[in-house]
Amino acid sequence: MMNRVQTIRSIKSNPKTTALIIGAGINGIGTFRDLALQGVDCLIIDRSDFCSGASMASSHMLHGGIRYLENGEFRLVREALRERNKLLRNAPHLTHPLPTTIPIFKWFSGLFNSPLKFLGLLDRPAERGAVIIKLGLMMYDAYVRGDSPMPRHRFDNRDKVLRKWPALNQDIRFAATYYDGGMYSPERLAIEILLDGEAEGDHARALNYIRPVRSEGNEVLLRDEISGEEYSVIPDIIINAGGPWIDFINNEINGKSNFIGGTKGSHLIVKHPELREAIDGHEIFFEYLDGRIVLIFPYLQDHVMIGTTDIRIDNPDQAVCTETEIEYILGMVPQIFPSLKVTREQIVFQFSGVRPLPVTKGSTGQISRDHSIEVLEKSPQTPWPILNLVGGKWTSYRALSEQVADQVLDRLNQARQASTSRLPIGGGKDYPADAYKQQTWLKNIAKKSGVPLGRIKQLFARYGTRTTEIADFLAKNPDSSLKHLPGYSQGEITYLVEQEMVTHLDDFLIRRSKLAWINQVSIDSITELAGIVGEELNWDDTKKQQEINRTCEILEKRHGVVL
Numbered sequence: 001m002m003n004r005v006q007t008i009r010s011i012k013s014n015p016k017t018t019a020l021i022i023g024a025g026i027n028g029i030g031t032f033r034d035l036a037l038q039g040v041d042c043l044i045i046d047r048s049d050f051c052s053g054a055s056m057a058s059s060h061m062l063h064g065g066i067r068y069l070e071n072g073e074f075r076l077v078r079e080a081l082r083e084r085n086k087l088l089r090n091a092p093h094l095t096h097p098l099p100t101t102i103p104i105f106k107w108f109s110g111l112f113n114s115p116l117k118f119l120g121l122l123d124r125p126a127e128r129g130a131v132i133i134k135l136g137l138m139m140y141d142a143y144v145r146g147d148s149p150m151p152r153h154r155f156d157n158r159d160k161v162l163r164k165w166p167a168l169n170q171d172i173r174f175a176a177t178y179y180d181g182g183m184y185s186p187e188r189l190a191i192e193i194l195l196d197g198e199a200e201g202d203h204a205r206a207l208n209y210i211r212p213v214r215s216e217g218n219e220v221l222l223r224d225e226i227s228g229e230e231y232s233v234i235p236d237i238i239i240n241a242g243g244p245w246i247d248f249i250n251n252e253i254n255g256k257s258n259f260i261g262g263t264k265g266s267h268l269i270v271k272h273p274e275l276r277e278a279i280d281g282h283e284i285f286f287e288y289l290d291g292r293i294v295l296i297f298p299y300l301q302d303h304v305m306i307g308t309t310d311i312r313i314d315n316p317d318q319a320v321c322t323e324t325e326i327e328y329i330l331g332m333v334p335q336i337f338p339s340l341k342v343t344r345e346q347i348v349f350q351f352s353g354v355r356p357l358p359v360t361k362g363s364t365g366q367i368s369r370d371h372s373i374e375v376l377e378k379s380p381q382t383p384w385p386i387l388n389l390v391g392g393k394w395t396s397y398r399a400l401s402e403q404v405a406d407q408v409l410d411r412l413n414q415a416r417q418a419s420t421s422r423l424p425i426g427g428g429k430d431y432p433a434d435a436y437k438q439q440t441w442l443k444n445i446a447k448k449s450g451v452p453l454g455r456i457k458q459l460f461a462r463y464g465t466r467t468t469e470i471a472d473f474l475a476k477n478p479d480s481s482l483k484h485l486p487g488y489s490q491g492e493i494t495y496l497v498e499q500e501m502v503t504h505l506d507d508f509l510i511r512r513s514k515l516a517w518i519n520q521v522s523i524d525s526i527t528e529l530a531g532i533v534g535e536e537l538n539w540d541d542t543k544k545q546q547e548i549n550r551t552c553e554i555l556e557k558r559h560g561v562v563l
């Protein structure tokens with residue numbers, strides 16, 4: 001695998017590539033890995049860090065999307081459920097089954113709204129009662145009968161529900177519990193998929209902080225956002241995986257399009273042990289006062305994620321969580337848990353992103369969440385076909401990527417050589433299946449590497465079976481615990497900077513680790529980290545200070561974290 005400097009050198013000496021993928025969110029990254037596996041020469045670039053757009057702003061659910069059934073999106077739900085199950089199998093270290101509970105306050109309500117919504121005769125959300133939810137969950141189960149690693153749904157009556165969740169609103173009549181999937185770190189999952197693609201060989205190259213600035217003939221001119229340098233690539237096909245920025249990117253390379261009509265969604269992470277205890281490890285998925293479906297998601301340690309909003313937005317660069325959204329989100333909890341209040345002081349992180357939805361009119365909740373590949377064929381201005389990846393769910397990225405790769409293979413007259421369907425991801429390879437096997441595996445690695453068992457367990461929880469390589473690295477290189485970040489060591493950070501293209505300090509704090517999301521940042525820890533990352537990337541004191549300032553600014557302006 002090449003590092004950033006080597007990849008840039010390789011582009012300068014060999015600017016030709018079969019497929020240029022612009023945008024390294026999950027859809028670009030998934031396509032990159034699939035094409036790399038087929039031996040197709042490909043280059044993926046992102047103007048920012050990997051997985052820093054919509055893919056970082058998701059509700060962290062791997063789900064079929066029970067809500068989409070009422071919009072008639074049966075194909076999408078069936079595909080997403082299958083993909084959910086595949087992700088749980090292929091990346092067990094970074095995904096988990098997520099018990100999800102819908103509190104229900106009515107019997108029949110909503111029964112007639114769904115067909116009306118489906119026929120386009122009703123565009124406002126209306127309260128869903130027990131019968132409609134039961135029907136939805138029966139379909140949900142039926143779609144994955146015989147292929148689900150998780151139990152089927154169940155309905156519990158009021159008494160049982162209040163015994164399990166005593167803090168729930170006492171007006172409750174039933175609760176429906178079913179299983180979906182969750183992930184704590186979409187960013188780590190995405191980077192591991194990218195690394196798998198890169199590991200296929202030098203024909204698969206990846207770069208963050210590079211953007212296209214214009215095209216000249218068949219050349220696309222790229223600008224390095226770190227050095228300011230410009231260099232060209234000559235692709236045969238362009239894959240525009242810019243998510244909500246797709247139309248902006250086409251514009252930059254002489255193409256014209258109007259595919260995206262994105263909506264903004266914001267979430268809060270709160271540190272709230274009582275709320276974490278009240279939900280008892282379940283995601284609570286419920287209808288808010290305005291009829292929208294919202295969620296309370298059990299996050300890391302005693303943190304809880306609450307969201308989301310759905311607001312039309314023209315320029316995705318302007319997506320931040322506003323004061324009005326914060327008020328709206330804070331109001332969700334007391335509706336379901338009347339005795340629990342969430343205050344602003346309990347917010348530790350906020351984030352916002354734009355769903356790359358297709359342009360449509362009507363209410364935001366009814367816009368299709370399905371994906372499509374919109375092709376702009378060659379023209380005198382754009383002498384390469386541009387495949388635009390519109391819409392889609394994080395959950396079903398693999399299916400979309402496979403469809404894109406198939407279209408590319410068709411155009412190249414090449415046959416598919418490998419499938420990603422059952423291919424383990426990163427540290428999910430050779431993952432010890434049960435607790436006993438895990439213990440044996442961990443002890444073995446500790447013995448072989450000489451790294452203490454406690455530390456091996458910590459690494460395993462973060463990186464799965466990639467722990468083998470990391471433990472090896474720690475054993476061979478100087479290592480010491482960090483003073484201001486317990487649980488991390490200098491060697492571990494150095495390894496991630498070397499192997500995972502950490503380019504800015506915030507790449508590590510927000511995406512390679514979840515430290516910023518759970519209130520584990522301070523000026524001291526940022527300064528300590530800047531020393532280690534800076535040592536690896538040859539930063540002088542001025543550059544280190546610039547990185548510290550940049551990180552503080554991003555944390556404050558984008559995530560509401562004031563240090």
Ligand SMILES: Cc1cc2nc3c(=O)[nH]c(=O)nc-3n(C[C@H](O)[C@H](O)[C@H](O)COP(=O)(O)OP(=O)(O)OC[C@H]3O[C@@H](n4cnc5c(N)ncnc54)[C@H](O)[C@@H]3O)c2cc1C
Nearest residue numbers: 023025026027047053054055058059061243265393394395
């Ligand atoms: C609020 C919200 C909640 C969601 N919840 C869920 C959920 O729970 N489960 C689920 O399955 N899905 C969910 N989704 C949907 C899912 O997250 C997105 O559909 C998916 O991440 C889109 O990925 P993408 O790769 O197409 O786009 P993105 O992740 O946005 O990637 C596009 C990339 O293009 C880059 N880029 C932009 N301009 C340029 C340029 N000029 N040059 C180079 N690169 C550029 C950006 O930096 C970005 O990294 C949610 C989405 C949102 C916004």
